[in-house]
Amino acid sequence: MRLAYRALHGLGYAHSIEVFEGAVLVGGIYGIAIGRMFFGESMFSARSGGSKVALAALALRLREWDWPLIDAQVGNPHLQTLGAEAWPRNDFLAAVHALCAGPGTPGRWTDRFGSLPASGLAG
Numbered sequence: 457m458r459l460a461y462r463a464l465h466g467l468g469y470a471h472s473i474e475v476f477e478g479a480v481l482v483g484g485i486y487g488i489a490i491g492r493m494f495f496g497e498s499m500f501s502a503r504s505g506g507s508k509v510a511l512a513a514l515a516l517r518l519r520e521w522d523w524p525l526i527d528a529q530v531g532n533p534h535l536q537t538l539g540a541e542a543w544p545r546n547d548f549l550a551a552v553h554a555l556c557a558g559p560g561t562p563g564r565w566t567d568r569f570g571s572l573p574a575s576g577l578a579g
Contacts, residue, residue, distance in 0.1 A: 465564070468563040468564055471565050471569075472486035473485050475509045483502060483509055484506070485499040485500075486498060487527075490560065491557055492521075492522070493523070494514070495527045497529075513572050514526065527552070528540050
């Protein structure tokens, strides 16, 4: 899986959002972008709330880029507290099809994504 994600990252499809407290990595999220659709693969927290900050930063940037949907794969109560909702399968598949077919943000997101202060993500 590491080799696959490295290859996808090199091609501009795999992306990660990291949260740092100073020089310490405290959380993050990674996934695959196709067209205007982001498929979240996994989140992690080394400190409480680290993954929430990463998801909030991702959601903010995707909203700015007019990407309306993040696939969280499996719904759970934690994701629902963050605003996730379950969709009827046919509606979800239609949205994914349309968003994947649209223009995306090719290449690495590092410079375009930039950095955000965690205090600016409170909503």
